[in-house]
Amino acid sequence: MPFIQxxxxNMYYQLYNEETSAETAVLLHGLGLNLELWKDITPFFERHYRVLLLDLRGHGRTERGTPALSWNLFVEDIHDLLQLLKIEHVHFIGHGFGGNLAIKYSLLHKEKVKSLSLLAAPAFYPQKSIHALIRRRRQLTSSGSMLPLAHSMVKGITLEPSGSRLFDAIVKSFTLVSPETYFEIFNLYLASPPNGDFDSLTHPTLSLVGSHDPLFLTSYTLSSRLLLKTQLLIVPHSSNAVFIDQPKLTFEWIHDFISGPPLETHDYCSLESEAAEQVIHYIHDIYEEGLYRLESLEVIQVDLLEPAESKPSILITDKE
Structure with a gap:
């Protein structure tokens, strides 16, 4: 089995078309997942690219290690792997957390990256939303098992029916990650939100979001500055993991993006482009102002989804 120090x-990886002179596509999975979830889309990439799949630290067959987890640690894992495999330049395809890692890699190692394809990579998460997600997901893992969280998450990741091969593969992937590792990574979004990374993009970037993924559609819309830096496409009949629900179409759009001419760079000196940019920044500022006002209010939250034997919890501005 292909492990490498x-x-x-010890990191687990798979490299296809190792001897080819074709360009290299590196596929980075999302939080809680692993490289096995790329299996349906990999054959399409194999026809045109050298393809590198890997299990990120603490996922799948790759060890967690002992250092505290950080964005830079994950980025350097990827960088060292590329160096060891003597891969000079890459096209990154990243899902969720893997997309955020691809962006961070591109900011630290610009000369190595040729393009970025982001599949439902979080673009904008208010801090309060992250805290709420963490709190809810911690409740689901309170027994020490990732299985309840896995069954909750999978329904928002894919349109695959319960009991299907891919549905079960997603559930299994979550159970291979410890709750400690999962939440340590989730906390990275609190320490260093991804918003600013999108503003710093310099590489050609494609963003794909599923038509049945309302959370990330909203995230991309509210992070409207992103639209100035990427080509955004909505994948029909798919949820969060567009590469699972629509593997052929997802590949075709990514391949067209990689092999096609570079995206036209807008001249913001023109009246039309300048006006468009002003509107986008105006919408973003309105949303930021709304968040600021919400944070200054007292919010009453009643959780009615507690077990029958316990009393419903009541939170007033996050305090019980």
Whole structure:
């Protein structure tokens, strides 16, 4: 089995078309997932690219290691793997957390990256939303098992029916990640939100979001500055993991983006482009102002989804 020593861990990876002179596509999975979930889309990439799949630190077959997790640690894991495999330049395809890692890698190692394809990579998360997500997901893992969280998450990741091969593969992937690792990574979004990374993009970037993924559609819309930096496409009949629900179409759009001419760079000196940019920034500022006002109010939250034997919890501005 293809393991390699990367920093302090044994990393599991798969490399297809190793001897080809074709360009390299590196596929980075999302939080709680692993490289097995790329299996349906990999054959399409194999026809045109050298393809590198890997299990990120603490996921799948790759060891967690002992250092505290950080964005830079994950980025350097990827960088060292590329160096060891003697891969000079790459096209990153990243899902969710993997998309955020691809962006961070591109900011630290600009010369290595040729393009970014982001599949439902979080673009904008208010801090309060992250806290609420963490609180809810901690409740689901309070027994020490990831299985309740896995069954809750999978329904928002794919349109695949319960009991299907891919549905079960997603559930299994979550159970291979410890709750400690999962939440340590989730906390990275609190320490360093991804908003600013999108503003710093310089590489050609494609963003794909599923038509049945309302959370990320909203995230991309509210992070409207993103639209100035990427080509955004909505994948029909798909949820969060567009590469699972629509593997062929997702590949075709990514391949067209990689192999096609560079995206036209707008001249913001023109009246039309300048007006469009002003509108986008205005919408963003309105939303930021709304968040600021909400944070200054007292919010009453009643959780009625507690077990029958316990009393419903009542929170007033996050305090019980």
């Amino acid at each position: 990367v920093n302090d861990i």
